[in-house]
Amino acid sequence: MKRTLATAALAALGLGGALAAPAQAANGVPGVDVSNWTGEIDWAAVSSGGAKFAFVMATEGTGFRSPTFDAQFEGAAQNGLVRGAYHFAQPHESDGAQQAEHFVQNGGTWHRDGITLPGVLDLEDNPYGNRNGKNNCYDLSAKDMVAWIKDFTATYKKRTGRNAIVYTTTSWWRTCTGDSAAFGANPLWLARWGTDPGEPPKSWRAHTFWQSADKGPLVGGQNYFNGSEDQLRELATAVPEVTFSGRAHSRRTYSVTISNTGPYPVTNIKVSGRAYGGHRVVKAPGCKYSGTAVKCTIAQLGIGRKVRLTFTTNATARGKVGVRFVVGDQPLDLKPR
Known part of the structure; x- marks a missing residue:
């Protein structure tokens, strides 16, 4: 079974390149x-x-x-x-x-x-x-x-x-x-x-x-x-910077990794997910789950720290399966291939 990887960023300060707003004076x-x-x-x-x-x-x-x-x-x-x-x-x-x-x-x-x-x-x-x-x-x-x-x-x-x-x-x-x-x-x-x-x-x-x-x-x-x-x-x-990535390891096992890459500790990071394709969440350490739904809260994530959340489903049904997550307000759809 091939593993699939998805990555995204919650927030990033992009001042390394060109600045869009006009300068206050001719030269800035x-x-x-x-x-x-x-x-x-x-x-x-x-x-x-x-x-x-x-x-x-x-x-x-x-x-x-x-x-x-x-x-x-x-x-x-x-x-x-x-x-x-x-x-x-x-x-x-x-x-x-x-x-x-x-x-x-x-x-x-x-x-x-x-x-x-x-x-x-x-x-x-x-x-x-x-x-x-x-x-x-x-x-x-x-x-x-x-x-x-x-x-x-x-x-x-x-x-x-x-x-x-x-x-x-x-x-x-x-x-x-x-x-x-x-x-x-x-x-x-x-x-x-x-x-x-x-x-x-x-x-x-x-x-x-x-x-x-x-x-x-x-x-x-x-x-x-x-x-x-x-x-x-x-x-x-500056602003807080949190990045996340996810991987479908198999039809039954998924993981989401959240990293604090910014200058501040970040608190109260919400992660929610819902399994689809006829299977249910059966294991999610540190999170609450019921049926197809799972909810997690990371109370605090220090500068340079990361947390990996793992999820297991029963995945007995045939056909396409996966888990749609939301990290903060950003979507992350994981499905095995």
């Missing part, structure tokens, strides 16, 4: 990026100058934490800006997971406060070539660089529930990753100084943020969010 919502080199900042002046968000350098490589991070990060928030932290990657120093952990533990974690953006992985030309002897791609092959980025972003997602933003240039991405198309779920912060952002790398249909200059009327780098101010705050806020 303005913001800045700062680091330890920027020093003390008059955040009230930044806010009154029109900035709505700020990216703040938190860490670099495996051991550096910006001494100005706390003051800059909190100063931005205290003056009404949405803020986010960024990590300057040094891929030759360690694996991606180790640097993601360093970032999360030193300011890069995501806060459920409605004003914190997902953390940023900053990937650009090696600025220390005369010191470390590496090329612009840190002497990694395109295959190894893609693996490194996957290691970092997967670890960050596991630790925070959010997809890290990727900062890069189109030229660096094409040269150092072979123009990988594997990171479309990660919002793009595209660096291209000039009057327009230009073409994005292959992973993305459009940028989410654009760094247009390294200096300008506002402090630090000059940036724009490609959308409205409401969408900017939506990216900071």
Whole structure:
């Protein structure tokens, strides 16, 4: 008997690609990026100058934490800006997971406060070539660089529930990753100084943020969010993400797996089902069932956790049989082949 598999998602925040709503200004919502080199900042002046968000350098490589991070990060928030932290990657120093952990533990974690953006992985030309002897791609092959980025972003997602933003240039991405198309779920912060952002790398249909200059009327780098101010705050806020899949193992045995892939614990997930084709539910551990109907409630599902529900029917009748489930408000029809 062949097994059949069905998958679906209850909710997902899709800000990694192009944004449909019009921007508030010609280039989008303005913001800045700062680091330890920027020093003390008059955040009230930044806010009154029109900035709505700020990216703040938190860490670099495996051991550096910006001494100005706390003051800059909190100063931005205290003056009404949405803020986010960024990590300057040094891929030759360690694996991606180790640097993601360093970032999360030193300011890069995501806060459920409605004003914190997902953390940023900053990937650009090696600025220390005369010191470390590496090329612009840190002497990694395109295959190894893609693996490194996957290691970092997967670890960050596991630790925070959010997809890290990727900062890069189109030229660096094409040269150092072979123009990988594997990171479309990660919002793009595209660096291209000039009057327009230009073409994005292959992973993305459009940028989410654009760094247009390294200096300008506002402090630090000059940036724009490609959308409205409401969408900017939506990216900071996020929504619960629950995915589910189901499998008909045979005419008598079925399973539904529910996973929490988002940034929040999820409570009170409802799963209901009804067998069809002349058979009844005879076993459903942890659920209530009677005749053809079954109902289950998952009281709480933590970040990164999953639950598998199994169901058994008598399936004595010939012909087409199966179970129609509803997970939350999404249908899932399982039938053996």
